[in-house]
Amino acid sequence: MKVTYWSDFACPYCYVGETRLHKAIESLGLADDVEVEMKAFELYPDAPREVQGTTLDRFARKYRLTRAAARQRIDSISAMGRAEGIDFNYATTRNTNMFDAHRLTKLAHEQGNTRFEELCFHAYFVDNEVMSDHAVLRRLAKQAGLPEADVERVLSSDEYADAVRADEREAHSMGVNAVPFFVVDGKYTISGAQPIEEMTRVLTNARDAALAEDTTEGGACGPEGCAI
Amino acid sequence: MKVTYWSDFACPYCYVGETRLHKAIESLGLADDVEVEMKAFELYPDAPREVQGTTLDRFARKYRLTRAAARQRIDSISAMGRAEGIDFNYATTRNTNMFDAHRLTKLAHEQGNTRFEELCFHAYFVDNEVMSDHAVLRRLAKQAGLPEADVERVLSSDEYADAVRADEREAHSMGVNAVPFFVVDGKYTISGAQPIEEMTRVLTNARDAALAEDTTEGGACGPEGCAI
Numbered sequence: 001m002k003v004t005y006w007s008d009f010a011c012p013y014c015y016v017g018e019t020r021l022h023k024a025i026e027s028l029g030l031a032d033d034v035e036v037e038m039k040a041f042e043l044y045p046d047a048p049r050e051v052q053g054t055t056l057d058r059f060a061r062k063y064r065l066t067r068a069a070a071r072q073r074i075d076s077i078s079a080m081g082r083a084e085g086i087d088f089n090y091a092t093t094r095n096t097n098m099f100d101a102h103r104l105t106k107l108a109h110e111q112g113n114t115r116f117e118e119l120c121f122h123a124y125f126v127d128n129e130v131m132s133d134h135a136v137l138r139r140l141a142k143q144a145g146l147p148e149a150d151v152e153r154v155l156s157s158d159e160y161a162d163a164v165r166a167d168e169r170e171a172h173s174m175g176v177n178a179v180p181f182f183v184v185d186g187k188y189t190i191s192g193a194q195p196i197e198e199m200t201r202v203l204t205n206a207r208d209a210a211l212a213e214d215t216t217e218g219g220a221c222g223p224e225g226c227a228i
Numbered sequence: 229m230k231v232t233y234w235s236d237f238a239c240p241y242c243y244v245g246e247t248r249l250h251k252a253i254e255s256l257g258l259a260d261d262v263e264v265e266m267k268a269f270e271l272y273p274d275a276p277r278e279v280q281g282t283t284l285d286r287f288a289r290k291y292r293l294t295r296a297a298a299r300q301r302i303d304s305i306s307a308m309g310r311a312e313g314i315d316f317n318y319a320t321t322r323n324t325n326m327f328d329a330h331r332l333t334k335l336a337h338e339q340g341n342t343r344f345e346e347l348c349f350h351a352y353f354v355d356n357e358v359m360s361d362h363a364v365l366r367r368l369a370k371q372a373g374l375p376e377a378d379v380e381r382v383l384s385s386d387e388y389a390d391a392v393r394a395d396e397r398e399a400h401s402m403g404v405n406a407v408p409f410f411v412v413d414g415k416y417t418i419s420g421a422q423p424i425e426e427m428t429r430v431l432t433n434a435r436d437a438a439l440a441e442d443t444t445e446g447g448a449c450g451p452e453g454c455a456i
Contacts, residue, residue, distance in 0.1 A: 017447075043449055043451055062453070173232060175411070176414035176415075178448035178450040179449060181415070181448075184403075188417065189415060189416065195446070220419065220420035221236070221238075221240065221407060222271070226239070226240060
């Protein structure tokens with residue numbers, strides 16, 4: 001089985017959603033049977049590389065709230081993350097550009113490494129790292145076990161820029177305008193950080209369909225012919 | 229609202245599915261509110277440009293059936309099309325390469341023209357035209373109202389080849405391996421030529437979600453911020 005999902009490191013619900021997805025997969029005993037691929041969807045593609053402030057600053061400004069009111073709003077999101085066991089510090093995240101983190105995620109994916117993306121989420125939401133900082137990215141890449149030479153090559157070039165943009169065009173062309181957005185086996189979708197029960201339900205459906213000889217209810221044709 | 233769907237002119241269920249989709253859209257009075265975009269998914273990308281035989285020939289050979297048994301199988305598919313009011317002649321379709329028809333569909337789409345793809349389906353399944361034949365494609369393009377100069381430019385070059393291949397990569401990367409496959413508003417999917425009632429149900433869900441202030445059940449973030 002395969003789960004493709006569009007996501008951004010700047011998106012708190014993406015971290016929550018990814019965590020729930022993995023819990024749902026584990027609870028079904030499907031950890032070895034499901035390949036999970038993250039695709040890029042930058043919420044703020046134009047964000048500068050220099051940190052402009054924290055999410056608390058941004059919320060207060062954007063919604064014209066007192067800092068106390070802004071914090072309350074943000075904390076309701078952090079609480080969702082904490083409920084999943086993540087030491088979520090959303091208010092103090094340092095807003096910046098995520099493009100290079102996405103490019104390195106492509107490198108990681110090519111090497112079958114999903115650890116890097118998890119470390120990125122953790123670095124941003126728990127440790128409030130500056131994710132556009134190459135020193136930070138180098139450290140996370142090393143921790144994830146990505147070969148240093150590859151990482152340097154990517155960071156000193158625009159390698160994988162096209163792949164990141166292609167993910168975003170793909171989402172746009174399907175009308176996806178919010179993340180996380182999950183596609184399971186190219187047939188089922190999960191929109192947003194749904195509860196684990198809902199994710200489990202969708203994964204179970206997909207597993208059962210994959211086990212059945214005819215995986216579609218409606219008539220469909222594949223390279224091997226049409227189901228009649 | 230937007231419906232994106234992967235499809236091939238060689239796919240009988242795609243023609244049936246597209247017809248049902250349009251009926252479902254009309255029955256809901258949504259004809260002016262839904263943009264439908266076809267994406268390419270060639271079932272037989274390696275099919276030669278010269279016709280090798282009919283679908284009846286192919287079925288008899290592939291499934292080692294007598295021609296009578298092959299015809300019976302095929303007729304059950306044709307019957308689905310006929311039930312939708314299409315004068316379906318699947319048995320006598322002339323198998324060939326659909327790449328250029330897909331490239332011209334891209335040109336049509338750029339011009340906001342969806343008539344061309346409908347004429348292609350009709351030409352193949354009802355009139356049993358040879359869809360790789362440029363004379364046939366020119367005629368259909370003219371009938372659809374595509375500018376002659378544009379059509380000639382596309383047919384005498386490899387224009388839109390990348391766009392067709394990109395559609396197919398996109399489907400592949402999501403694990404879509406059978407068509408038709410519909411994505412509604414980037415959130416809901418319809419796999420195969422589902423009954424009109426099912427399509428109506430999904431479109432209704434999508435419409436209601438589009439009307440609701442918060443379009444997602446799970447938490448999600450978009451460029452404008454995160455739904456809390």
